[in-house]
Amino acid sequence: MKKVFTQSLLLAVLLAGSHNVLAENTTMNITTAQLAPEGLQQLIDRHFAIWNNTDAVEREKAFAAVYSADFFVADYAGLNTGADRVNAAISKIQAQHPGFIFTPAPVEWNHGIARVTWGYGPKDNPTLVRGEDVFTVSAGRLTSARVFLNK
Incomplete structure (x- = not known):
């Protein structure tokens, strides 16, 4: 037994x-390699152009070409959903840091998730603040952005 x-x-x-x-x-x-969707870098570039634009009316006009209707930004300050709240959040950040601009690195892509590291600061010190955004993308639009600050 x-x-x-x-x-x-x-x-x-x-x-x-x-x-x-x-x-x-x-x-x-x-196979684990996956190519980024065509036009992703241009979409991310337009996102950062919106965040660098100091004219709230112009920014809002550009939203539909870049963001889904239910787009949201999650950062340490909270969650902002939809064009009005995201636009207000951009205005608030710009008011707190006049003259600062975002300088993003090229987008990285991994199976439905886009990641971009960036610098934020005045023109003479554009990487004063460093961070990273993680995006979800659907149907050629950004559906969410999660913001991380590198401290």
């Missing part, structure tokens, strides 16, 4: 081990 139990246990371990090897090999054969 003891011998049968030991053999069964050994067989279970061997089978479990071969399953793990099989799963590992299968996973390794999956």
